Amino acid sequence: MSAHPHAHHGPTSWREASAATLHCLTGCAIGEVAGMVIGTALGLGTDAVVLLSVVLAFAAGYALTVGSVRRAGLALGAALGVAFAADTVSILVMEVIDNSAMVLVPGAMDAGLGTVLFRASLAGSLALAFVVTVPVNRWLMSRGRGHAVVHAMH
Template sequence: MDHSAHDARTAHQHAVHMGGASWGTAVKATLHCLTGCAVGEIVGMVIGTALTWGNAPTMVLAIALSFLFGYSFTLFAVRRAGLDLRSAVKVALAADTVSIAVMELVDNGIIVLVPGAMDAHLDDQLFWSTLLGGFAIALLITTPVNKWMIGRGKGHAVAHAHH
């Protein structure tokens, strides 16, 4: 048995039972979601641009793919830990829905609010600076949400119980 992994899991479970979660745990959970969101957003924007779609359908695709990639990262992790597919899907939905939703709301809100960002192309510095800035702000806003949820045994705490 890997005692360091067991000790980390025990410490995490203790923090949850004591009504709190560490900022480190919250940041890791948020970065996990941010990774799925970033992959989904970029893939969605590349596909929408390649198909010469307008802003709205491209954004819808990017958001849908953000959820798909975010859920799939958790799904694969809990499946590797031994959960059956049905249980793994329930864990992924419970672990990631709020985190991804907050992140997507913040990130896409920033893209909509920055003048010219919606019409910027993939080879435009405005596109990438707005996208990366949106991700950074989403990370800052979503981390306390995840900390609060994990501290109450919700969100990523559900997934961590199965790792």
Template structure:
């Protein structure tokens, strides 16, 4: 997924400097975060299941991979803009850490609290249904966080100066 999918952002003024921050802008940033989180979550669950790991190590791996893929998607776009890796990595950390952390907290919290979801297998509808609902709830909760960050020139507002 390329950062160019954040269409519409460049037409709303400079983030954090008086430009209007729309819910659409926040939703686009959150969707970007959701993509990385979903890839990491599913891959972590698949790996943990394949190796017969328990819930805790599988969840730790899924969370680590969610951060990895979330940062990787941001890094990819920044590096394409010709930014050196060290700077790109710092920008990705600044842009995505809070967003991914909130998303993972909500997503995994829902899964933990959902009856029998932690014991569902990849072949169970409960696994996929609980994951879809937990990611949807995480999206709804994280979007206002991203809107707040963009409005203050943080989060994905930092990334857009490299486009």
């Protein structure tokens, strides 16, 4: 077993899984908000806004992880590999949940960025995505996958 507490396989605490999910949520929120702002400013339809938001959420999530592991000394290629291994499932689950929630709230996608309906729906959808993704990350991390890969780099 490694001396590093996060490098083990086996039970992962809810706190560790929550911290990993919060990291993921940060990237997803950056991408989601950017996608909603850009898509709305360009007058794109709901499907295009969702697609743009998802692409930007993945880009922002991967960028946060790449930056983190690059600071730990990894070369860019290795850092990209770690980011893909660590974040893909987490971001995918989070994006499916938060975008589905946004689309399912009547009028939220058409409400406009400055409205309470839009902002409350976005905040609620991200919170729901966090709650659903924490157990996914806990399961992955307990098997040495997902964010456990990043923790092993620190």
